[in-house]
Amino acid sequence: MPPLNRSHWRDAYIYASDDRSTMLGGLWVAEGLTNANLYCMLQIFCLFTDTFDLYDSCEQLVERDGKPLKPGDYYIVTAGSITVTDEVTQIRTPSLPSGTRVASFTDAVRQRDRRCVITGRQALLAHLGGWDTFETTHIFPLAYEQKWLDSNYSDWITIPPAKESDGTINSVQNGILLGSNIRCFFDAYKLAIDPDDNYKIVCFAPDAGDFKISGRHLDQTFLDNPHRPVDQVLRWHFRQAVLVNMRGAGEACLEADFPPGSDMIGEIMRGAKAAERMEFELFTRFNAIENRT
Structure with a gap:
């Protein structure tokens, strides 16, 4: 059986507003996550050349606030460009070093x-x-x-x-x-x-x-x-x-x-x-x- 990738349990998905067929990323909405958290995390895996806002599937602006994040689709609106970073991640395993x-x-x-x-x-x-x-x-x-x-x-x-x-x-x-x-x-x-x-x-x-x-x-x-x-x-x-x-x-x-x-x-x-x-x-x-x- 092929390994699970982390999209299998997601219930929130991120798209650019001008390309709603290409998923940029997503996450599982855990307890305690806020709208402001999502904005901050987007700035980790996406590179922006201008300011941006998020809109939900009802075309409502998602404020940068402490309200609980909800599952669903989110669309990035910006006058600039969006690039998903190619930053290399560092894998780790449960191995415990002993020495x-x-x-x-x-x-x-x-x-x-x-x-x-x-x-x-x-x-x-x-x-x-x-x-x-x-x-x-x-x-x-x-x-x-x-x-x-x-x-x-x-x-x-x-x-x-x-x-x-x-x-x-x-x-x-x-x-x-x-x-x-x-x-x-x-x-x-x-x-x-x-x-x-x-x-x-x-x-x-x-x-x-x-x-x-x-x-x-x-x-x-x-x-x-x-x-x-x-x-x-x-x-x-x-x-x-x-x-x-x-x-x-x-x-x-x-x-x-x-x-x-x-x-x-x-x-x-x-x-x-x-x-x-x-x-x-x-x-x-x-x-x-x-x-x-």
């Missing part, structure tokens, strides 16, 4: 959060070292450390790891503790945190939305912690989620459930974005190992 370089990162994130940051569920056995069903994840993936370095993303970090060789990408400010199932949705870009809308949790797929978290905002106690993730990495992840889910037909969902005894490598190679996924798996593991050179 000497990420050990202190894992400890620091656990001790800071001690709960799933998105749902608020407490790690009740944390004081005994019990972290079952809780997992740390890099917001900007460890597999892309070279991109992190080349783009000077380390400038975002004010709290580097104690060991310089661990690299700034392993700063506690690039990590978050999540429940295991929530982490899978986060890593699949099915949910994200919008730091530019008061740290709103946005779900992009019904299975993530089933946790009734979409539209909530991160806890203020977490936001007041000086060691919390920096806005720039949350913004990077949110941008990736918008591109992956809303642009065009949406990108394919990568298989993540490999039953015991299955040919995982074979399944990956037969799946979507096989080369990119194998590269991600390789560099996730490679970058988790201490660099002794």
Whole structure:
């Protein structure tokens, strides 16, 4: 069976007003999404040469306001041009890096959060070292450390790891503790945190939305912690989620459930974005190992 692409569960669709036969993108309208959110997300995956407005299927202007977004068709009206960006997205998988370089990162994130940051569920056995069903994840993936370095993303970090060789990408400010199932949705870009809308949790797929978290905002106690993730990495992840889910037909969902005894490598190679996924798996593991050179 071919992999699902993310248009299969959409209930809102975006078109240019002068070409209503070509879908530019769309989304699943989750709880808490507003008209203003849609305008902002459009500016992530579309490039405009002039100002624009949105109209609904009744030819009514959609204001840039906090009213709940509704399912349906939306049409962009502008005196300029509209181009869907060809920006390359960075795939990620639920693989957890394990190695000497990420050990202190894992400890620091656990001790800071001690709960799933998105749902608020407490790690009740944390004081005994019990972290079952809780997992740390890099917001900007460890597999892309070279991109992190080349783009000077380390400038975002004010709290580097104690060991310089661990690299700034392993700063506690690039990590978050999540429940295991929530982490899978986060890593699949099915949910994200919008730091530019008061740290709103946005779900992009019904299975993530089933946790009734979409539209909530991160806890203020977490936001007041000086060691919390920096806005720039949350913004990077949110941008990736918008591109992956809303642009065009949406990108394919990568298989993540490999039953015991299955040919995982074979399944990956037969799946979507096989080369990119194998590269991600390789560099996730490679970058988790201490660099002794």
